[in-house]
Amino acid sequence: MSNTTANPEFSPNLQVFEPHKASLPPLVPYLKEFWKRRAFAIELSRFADKAEYLDSKFGKVWLILNPLLLAMIYFLLVTVLRGGMKSNQGITTLAHILIGLFTFYFAQSCISAGATSITAGGRLILNQAFPRALLPFSSTISAFYQFLPTLPVYIAVVVIGKWVFPSTQIPGFTWSYLWIPFIIACVGITGFGLSLVFATMNVYFRDTNKLLSYFMRIWLYASPVLWLPEMLHGWHRTILFINPLGPVLSSTSNVWIKGINPTPGELVGCIAWALGSLLIGGYFFISRERDFAVRI
Amino acid sequence: MPENLAIRIEDLSIKYKINVDTKRTLKNAVMRASKGEAVRTRTVEAIKHLTMDLPHGSVLGIVGANGAGKSTLMRSIAGILPPTEGRIIVNGKISTLLALGVGFNPALSGRDNIILGGLASGMTREEIESKTDEIAEFADLPDGFIDMPVRTYSSGMYGRVAFSVAVSMKPDILLLDEALSAGDASFKEKSFNKMRELCAEARTIIIVSHALATINDLCDRAIWMNKGTLVQDGKPDAVVEDYLKFLKVGTLPSNYEDM
Numbered sequence: 001m002s003n004t005t006a007n008p009e010f011s012p013n014l015q016v017f018e019p020h021k022a023s024l025p026p027l028v029p030y031l032k033e034f035w036k037r038r039a040f041a042i043e044l045s046r047f048a049d050k051a052e053y054l055d056s057k058f059g060k061v062w063l064i065l066n067p068l069l070l071a072m073i074y075f076l077l078v079t080v081l082r083g084g085m086k087s088n089q090g091i092t093t094l095a096h097i098l099i100g101l102f103t104f105y106f107a108q109s110c111i112s113a114g115a116t117s118i119t120a121g122g123r124l125i126l127n128q129a130f131p132r133a134l135l136p137f138s139s140t141i142s143a144f145y146q147f148l149p150t151l152p153v154y155i156a157v158v159v160i161g162k163w164v165f166p167s168t169q170i171p172g173f174t175w176s177y178l179w180i181p182f183i184i185a186c187v188g189i190t191g192f193g194l195s196l197v198f199a200t201m202n203v204y205f206r207d208t209n210k211l212l213s214y215f216m217r218i219w220l221y222a223s224p225v226l227w228l229p230e231m232l233h234g235w236h237r238t239i240l241f242i243n244p245l246g247p248v249l250s251s252t253s254n255v256w257i258k259g260i261n262p263t264p265g266e267l268v269g270c271i272a273w274a275l276g277s278l279l280i281g282g283y284f285f286i287s288r289e290r291d292f293a294v295r296i
Numbered sequence: 297m298p299e300n301l302a303i304r305i306e307d308l309s310i311k312y313k314i315n316v317d318t319k320r321t322l323k324n325a326v327m328r329a330s331k332g333e334a335v336r337t338r339t340v341e342a343i344k345h346l347t348m349d350l351p352h353g354s355v356l357g358i359v360g361a362n363g364a365g366k367s368t369l370m371r372s373i374a375g376i377l378p379p380t381e382g383r384i385i386v387n388g389k390i391s392t393l394l395a396l397g398v399g400f401n402p403a404l405s406g407r408d409n410i411i412l413g414g415l416a417s418g419m420t421r422e423e424i425e426s427k428t429d430e431i432a433e434f435a436d437l438p439d440g441f442i443d444m445p446v447r448t449y450s451s452g453m454y455g456r457v458a459f460s461v462a463v464s465m466k467p468d469i470l471l472l473d474e475a476l477s478a479g480d481a482s483f484k485e486k487s488f489n490k491m492r493e494l495c496a497e498a499r500t501i502i503i504v505s506h507a508l509a510t511i512n513d514l515c516d517r518a519i520w521m522n523k524g525t526l527v528q529d530g531k532p533d534a535v536v537e538d539y540l541k542f543l544k545v546g547t548l549p550s551n552y553e554d555m
Contacts, residue, residue, distance in 0.1 A: 017372065047401060047412060
């Protein structure tokens with residue numbers, strides 16, 4: 001039998017199933033299978049969105065309508081509560097809040113949709129063997145497609161803002177914008193990594209998902225979205241870096257609002273949190289995923 | 297492993313812990329921890345030291361009471377549940393019908409669901425798309441139903457689609473929980489024919505069924521499981537007869553009817 005021990009799981013031909021509870025399954029075949037079935041995750045997210053908007057009257061228009069309404073709410077907040085749009089500062093604050101909020105919501109929808117993806121995928125999990133991480137991955141793809149339409153909304157707000165207040169500091173175009181794909185990728189990877197943690201927790205504790213909504217709100221207030229990263233000085237700045245989304249959100253603010261490159265510290269923070277969440281979340285999830293079928 | 301074997305099971309044991317508490321919530325966990333109570337769990341020994349070889353082209357029926365470990369055995373062969381001890385070696389592509397709703401999202405059309413189910417089992421989009429019509433035809437859905445949301449399907453239609461997806465994958469090994477492939481008499485005949493066709497191509501089938509007539513009709517071998525152990529392994533009629541004796545209802549013909 002010695003020739004069979006190295007055979008990968010999920011491979012189409014010879015498969016060997018052996019005990020490896022609470023430790024990782026062979027990673028190379030796992031990742032290969034994950035990659036092979038990426039079309040499944042993509043279609044699953046596409047179909048989930050299709051199902052979600054199928055019955056609603058506005059359908060996919062909600063994808064634009066949602067951020068637009070949010071922009072209006074915060075426009076009111078900035079004009080009414082913070083003393084009006086008369087100064088250039090008003091439009092800058094609004095732009096900062098909007099891009100921060102859209103970025104934060106991208107991470108939030110990765111995490112909250114990912115958290116329930118396993119418990120909601122019960123039938124699929126009981127019926128077929130496939131790398132379970134595909135389910136939270138599919139939620140991350142959905143979150144990305146929901147995030148994309150928010151960018152034109154932001155750009156529209158900024159264009160109108162610059163037209164009304166030509167002297168605003170928000171840049172029209174700068175080369176720092178080349179950092180945007182990198183920042184978005186970091187948000188997606190961090191969100192996916194954390195969704196793996198919460199998806200696993202939600203299998204064991206079914207109220208994780210409920211707690212998560214409060215947790216996410218507190219997290220939003222602790223993140224530089226409704227306030228500016230510059231408001232923190234000295235050791236308070238560590239708050240930015242112990243927050244998994246702190247570095248990406250302050251880079252977002254630097255690039256979009258100030259038109260400057262992220263600082264080296266922020267870049268290190270972005271990469272560290274993205275890789276850290278992916279590795280920790282991946283280990284936590286994959287080492288337990290074969291337990292899911294008996295707990296669903 | 298010898299070439300002619302589809303599945304080899306070596307001293308397989310599967311245990312898992314189930315949480316006795318009804319509500320598995322963080323709140324309860326914190327409350328319990330604050331009172332210093334331990335988590336109440338029970339270890340279920342679903343399968344105890346099972347050893348079995350199954351050659352290609354066999355049709356194996358599994359009988360046994362509820363909780364005998366039949367579904368656990370099927371899931372472990374499919375690679376869904378990990379063995380606690382021992383080893384399972386599977387030679388071939390597996391297709392399963394162990395839980396209804398193979399990727400089924402009730403808001404989506406039958407066609408979309410078939411595509412999702414196929415992709416989950418590792419087919420490419422082209423492969424599954426080229427089979428969708430064949431699957432729909434085999435499932436014998438009324439006109440146009442394939443493009444209607446699955447929530448409009450009757451439970452029979454649902455089961456027929458699931459069965460059609462499972463057999464259309466051209467699996468080397470088909471794992472089937474027969475209670476799920478609910479269909480009327482004519483679909484049953486059709487599905488039996490399909491399964492016979494699969495075995496003629498030297499594909500292997502394992503069926504869990506409480507309909508003992510099905511086991512006698514289709515299988516060339518049967519095993520009887522009780523509380524996780526293998527009680528008997530042999531010709532279907534002999535196994536079924538002994539199983540019925542065990543149930544203390546004798547061999548009345550009525551027990552051979554589908555339950």
